[in-house]
Amino acid sequence: MKKTLLVCLISIGSFAQNAISIIPKPESITQGKGKFTINSATQIVVESNNTEARDVAEQLAIRLKIVSNKPIDIGSANGNNKIVFSKDQTIEKEGYNLKVTPTGVTIAASNPIGHFYGLQTLLQLFPSQILSSSTQPNLSLTLSECTIKDKPRFEYRGIMMDVGRYFYPVEFIKKLVDVIAFHKLNTLHLHLTEDQGWRIEIKKYPKLTEIGSVRKESMLGHHRDQKYDGKPHGGFYTQDQIRDLVTYAQRKYVTIVPEIEMPGHALAAIASYPELGCTGEQYEVGTEWGVEERVFCPNEKTFEFLENVLTEVIDLFPSQYIHIGGDECPKIAWKNSQFCQDLMKKEGLKDEHELQSYFIRRIDKFVSSKGRKIIGWDEILEGGLSPNATVMSWRGVDGGIAAAKQKHDVIMSPNSHMYLDYYQGSASSEPLAIGGFLPIEKTYSFEPFAPELTAEESKYIKGVQANLWTEYISKPEHAEYMLFPRALATAEIGWSSKEKNFEDFSKRMTKHFERLDQLAVNYSKAFYSVAFSTSKNSLNQPLVSLSSNDKNGIIRYTMDGTKPNEKSLVYSDAKKITIDGDRTIAAAYFTKSGQMLGAPTMKSYVISKSTGKTYSLSKEPKKYNGGEKYALTNGIRGENNSNDPWVGFQGENFDFTMDFGQKTFFNTVSVGFQGAYASWIMPPKNIEIFVSDDNKTFKSIKKMELGSAVKKENFVQQLNISVGNSNARYLKIVAENYGKLPEDHPGKGSPAWLFVDEVSVK
Incomplete structure (x- = not known):
């Protein structure tokens, strides 16, 4: 049975049909001169030997129905004027071949994952309004003729979302799944437990959510301010919500990896069950960000507790990996515990780092017995690496290099390039962040393979992940602002070839911003921020150069720190700014029509006898x-x-x-x-x-x-x-x-x- 798709073919906007702009960049694109337009006779076809791709085809049908307000069925018709999902066993697991001709579209893959990623690319070949949540009566569904062959570079391409510090509703997590899947990221790592909150229902231990999911207040501003809001904050995901979320993500080929922190960052659990700590004292759920000295005690009660918790977690999450944290565990509680000192002697452990390794090894053995693998932050290397552990290297890449040399799988996630809680523009004009400075160009520059590794050792580098820690990020719109567009750079690092060019990426991204608008993503415009660089003239006075990632607009500036406007001074590379006294320069990027994009960047110059000296x-x-x-x-x-x-x-x-x-x-x-x-x-x-x-x-x-x-x-x-x-x-x-x-x-x-x-x- 067939139904028709009716689409009005009046072109909208200034969409350049010949400009193919896709993120992450495909392996190869060959463009032709023809066009294919979806019309009332167009059909979506799933070949008879490819029935498992039907769900992906239905996702396309639903998307087309939303923008056209007309239904379309999945058929098996012959002839032209169709979008075909075909099977090709020679294409590797997540790869696809997409071909647009004047008579139709073919997406070939060996399995539904490849078809899904081919569909995401197809959607980016349309005008951005194809992603709208409402009917687009004037939308032209015309595609440029092209052939795309594509496959991912790394098997693990992830984003970590910290829901332990602040609880985020299921609806936001589902939206995040949608957006990362659209960019061919395939892993969502949920940081579910923290000192400041336990966010997952565990049937055997109800106090974890009765007590551990709520803190009495949260910090205001930076840690150094030591101010609190006096308002309780809490929330957790029921097991039914987790199952629904996992099923939702599976349909988008996103694996959700749960993290249950141990042995540190465990105060919410210890506050719920004091016997899990080294003193047995009753504590409150944490209210202060940072590293907490009260950690799990490595006694049998703790291991029984964690094995029971992990049993329920493993039942909820079918992921290959179970993340067990392992980071930032101060050893002072263990040093002061007679039990821990006696245990070290009994087990022949020379120090508390080896005691942590003992802890992780026991958890590794249990998780492995369930047919899963543990991931831990790179601190799990200290004291000896557990046999089956995968290392997530966050303190730079050295931990990942060390693990790969020991023949352990590695996910590269260095804070220098992959911590999305850092500022991405000038701190004075950005929403509150933990600190640091990580513009998108620096994230994009990261290369997961380290030159210190041989070709054989490099095989253990399984992928890349960007992390969003939320100590200073309490709302979904703020989380989106920090994640995007830097998550797009992460996607391209994980999917595309090593040979990357930021200027090329920038051109594609400015087009891609239209798609993020349609997806209602509150992305940052710090991409347009003005960068300062300083040289000097013959008098040793600073010469300031200004630049922006987007070369199509105008940089305007002031010399007194006031906010630039459409009438402010225009910067020219031919005439750099001479600093002949104490000055505050404020500069911003403007479109040629006078609209300021992003926030102004400010730099204060203090001139002294040392200025400009070598x-x-x-x-x-x-x-x-x-x-x-x-x-x-x-x-x-x-x-x-x-x-x-x-x-x-x-x-x-x-x-x-x-x-x-x-x-x-x-x-x-x-x-x-x-x-x-x-x-x-x-x-x-x-x-x-x-x-x-x-x-x-x-x-x-x-x-x-x-x-x-x-x-x-x-x-x-x-x-x-x-x-x-x-x-x-x-x-x-x-x-x-x-x-x-x-x-x-x-x-x-x-x-x-x-x-x-x-x-x-x-």
């Missing part, structure tokens, strides 16, 4: 170089919420020597240091100022001990050091690195980072 460092930074060759004397001071302008040294002292060019009088030296405990960034122990006239013999003129007190909040320490009336050609500054991270730090014993910015001399 310098040398005894140890060159390996990772954080401030973005410019002479970032420490470019006149820009580092900000609290961005790592971008800072120069960082891991485990090394800051040893800086600057040449004034001639003997110069000065009496004050100013240096900025950053403190970010959770990011392993610690202020220096001391700082010493030296002078010299020959760059060989240096004289100390001031030394300051800065103490060893540890602040857990983020801050900038601006030291203004009076050095009396000094007159010298060379200035040397040495700041001693904090050294090894302290005992109660989750990175205990690892080298601390020292972050420095802007040396100002007056």
Whole structure:
């Protein structure tokens, strides 16, 4: 039986039929000159040997019905003017071949997953209004002739959503499934348990949701502010809701991976059942973000509890992987527990890191007995890696490299590129975030394969994942803002070839924003933010260059920090901005019609006797170089919420020597240091100022001990050091690195980072 699809063929907008813009980028596209238009006679056909693709075909039929308000059946008609789902066993699992000719469309795949991904590409060949949730009576469903061959680069392509800090409704999670599936991401990792909330119903332990799912209040602003809203926050997913969500995701070929945190980040569980802790004390569900010292005790009650919990979790989630966390577990509770110390002696464990490995191994053995595999954050490497564990490498890529060399599967998820809770634009103009700076171009630049790995070892790199932690993200619209468009970059890293070009991606993404609009995604426009770079002229004055990812518009700016408008100064590369005194530049991207896209970016320049001067460092930074060759004397001071302008040294002292060019009088030296405990960034122990006239013999003129007190909040320490009336050609500054991270730090014993910015001399 056939029904017809009636579509009005009046073209809308300025859709460029010849511009094929797809994210993630397919393996190959060959364009022809013809067109195919869906009309009243067009049929959707599932070949007789391909009945398993019927569900995917029905998804297309539903989409076409929504925009046309006319039904269409799935048929098996011969002839032309049809969209055919055909079977080709030579195409690998998630791959597809899509062909548009003047007489119809064919999507060939070996299984329904490939057909589903072919359908997502087909939808991107239409005008963006094909994704609308309402009827589009004037929509032209015309496709350009083309042949697309495509398959993914990595088997695991994921997004992590933290629902432990803040509970998110099922409707939002389903929308997230829809959007990531549209971009060929195939894994949604749900972080279900935390210190601040337990979000999944466990029948055997009702107190987990009665007590553990609700905290009495939440933090307001950043951790350093120590303010609270005084309002209870709670919520959890029933087992029926989980089953429904899993089924929904399966239809979109998205696997939901549950995470039950252990042995750390477990305070909500311990507050529900105090016997799971090392003291048996009654605690409250956590209200403060950060690393919690109260962790699971590795006793038999805890293992019985976790095995029972995981049994119910495994029954709910058919995923191959079960994520067990394993990160940020301070060992102080175990050090103070006689039980733990006795257990270590009994099991021959040399330290608490090996005790954590013992903990993870027991859980690994249990999960493996159920036919599943554990994933853990890279801390599970410490003390020895459990036999069947997959490592999710978040503290850079080193954990992933180490695991791959040990022949363990790896998901690359480094915080440097894949932590989507970091700011993606200027902190002053962005919604609240945890800190850091991660623009989409940096996410896009990530390459999961490490050059340190051999070809054989690289086979253990199974994919990539971006993570959204929600300490500062309480609402779905804010979560969408942080996820998109950076999740699009993640999708392309996981799916497309290694040879990527950000300029090409940018052009496709500006078109893709129209699709996100149709999907009602509250994406960030920080892509349009103006970037600053600084050089200098012959007078050592800073010369500021401005740029934006989109080259089709205009950059306008002000010199007094006021918000630019459509009449503000127009920037030109031919005439860079000269900074001849203290200035605050505010710049923004405008379309040619005068609309500002994104928020203004501001930079304050402080001019001193050191501005524009050259310098040398005894140890060159390996990772954080401030973005410019002479970032420490470019006149820009580092900000609290961005790592971008800072120069960082891991485990090394800051040893800086600057040449004034001639003997110069000065009496004050100013240096900025950053403190970010959770990011392993610690202020220096001391700082010493030296002078010299020959760059060989240096004289100390001031030394300051800065103490060893540890602040857990983020801050900038601006030291203004009076050095009396000094007159010298060379200035040397040495700041001693904090050294090894302290005992109660989750990175205990690892080298601390020292972050420095802007040396100002007056």
